[in-house]
Amino acid sequence: MSNKPTIHISEVGPRDGLQSVKATMPTADKCCWISALAVAGLREIEVGSFVPAHVLPQMADVAEVVRHAITLPGLTVMALVPNRRGAQAALAAGVHKLTLPVSASEAHSLANVRKAREQMVAELRDVIALRNERAPGVPVEVGLSTAFGCTLQGAVTEDDVIRLALACVQAGVDEVGLSDTTGMANPAQVKRLFTRLRAELGARAGAAHMHNTRGLGLANCLAAFDVGVRSFDSSLGGLGGCPYAPGASGNVVTEDLVFMFEAMGVSTGVDMSKLISAREPLNAGLPGEPVYGMTPEAGLPKGWVQAPLSV
Numbered sequence: 672m673s674n675k676p677t678i679h680i681s682e683v684g685p686r687d688g689l690q691s692v693k694a695t696m697p698t699a700d701k702c703c704w705i706s707a708l709a710v711a712g713l714r715e716i717e718v719g720s721f722v723p724a725h726v727l728p729q730m731a732d733v734a735e736v737v738r739h740a741i742t743l744p745g746l747t748v749m750a751l752v753p754n755r756r757g758a759q760a761a762l763a764a765g766v767h768k769l770t771l772p773v774s775a776s777e778a779h780s781l782a783n784v785r786k787a788r789e790q791m792v793a794e795l796r797d798v799i800a801l802r803n804e805r806a807p808g809v810p811v812e813v814g815l816s817t818a819f820g821c822t823l824q825g826a827v828t829e830d831d832v833i834r835l836a837l838a839c840v841q842a843g844v845d846e847v848g849l850s851d852t853t854g855m856a857n858p859a860q861v862k863r864l865f866t867r868l869r870a871e872l873g874a875r876a877g878a879a880h881m882h883n884t885r886g887l888g889l890a891n892c893l894a895a896f897d898v899g900v901r902s903f904d905s906s907l908g909g910l911g912g913c914p915y916a917p918g919a920s921g922n923v924v925t926e927d928l929v930f931m932f933e934a935m936g937v938s939t940g941v942d943m944s945k946l947i948s949a950r951e952p953l954n955a956g957l958p959g960e961p962v963y964g965m966t967p968e969a970g971l972p973k974g975w976v977q978a979p980l981s982v
């Protein structure tokens with residue numbers, strides 16, 4: 672055992688990424704991609720969302736994808752659910768963890784889930800009651816979307832974000848993270864808001880989910896790390912966005928995030944070269960779709976040796 676600091680990465684490409692591209696990746700390719708991500712050492716993958724197929728046809732096969740993902744050893748399989756009905760289907764398929772989107776911005780909440788924020792907290796209470804009854808071992812987490820600003824509403828106050836995070840904890844959620852859905856965050860804001868979140872929520876303060884819309888994704892992850900955050904969401908090739916937040920674009924690129932932390936001596940548990948190889952099934956399943964990432968394009972620096980992975 673080394674004393675290296677470690678972080679936890681939750682790969683969100685198969686959900687956040689695939690829901691925001693027009694093409695639908697065939698089920699077999701999704702499964703192949705998820706397997707490659709797990710082989711690279713990613714221990715948690717958000718594999719899809721349980722939403723009606725007419726809303727997001729890209730996610731119509733989510734139950735089948737979950738049934739494949741839960742056969743992969745050591746992998747925590749997470750799915751996004753907007754409500755009790757989605758949670759019911761996700762638990763029936765065998766997911767290990769549920770995540771719900773709760774918007775910090777009222778305008779985004781109405782556009783994304785057609786519910787006011789308080790109604791969404793009520794929905795959360797329903798999902799937690801169902802979890803307690805059917806699958807008490809399955810954690811429920813919330814990503815507070817548009818926590819750093821909203822393309823529809825504009826500024827979102829920090830008091831609003833904290834108030835809503837506390838309401839989610841009161842509803843019984845295990846963890847509340849902050850999402851920069853629209854890529855409006857800056858590092859000073861990230862430090863301020865995560866410091867407050869951690870002070871108010873303690874161990875229930877969750878992941879940083881950053882988008883790279885304005886090129887600040889990695890800087891914002893580092894800012895979060897500096898104030899104690901150890902869980903990060905990212906997506907392979909930077910796929911991602913939000914269909915209901917105009918102008919939102921890709922997530923932080925997993926390859927660049929892993930490179931940054933490993934180069935700093937922070938352990939991610941992810942094998943850099945296997946991670947880059949996981950782009951092949953992504954490209955095969957979504958031919959012609961642009962993928963991003965500076966590290967895969969530039970290659971690993973000469974003489975760069977990744978410290979051995981601790982198992």
Ligand code: ZN
Pocket residue numbers: 687850851852880882911912922
């Ligand atoms: Zn996102």
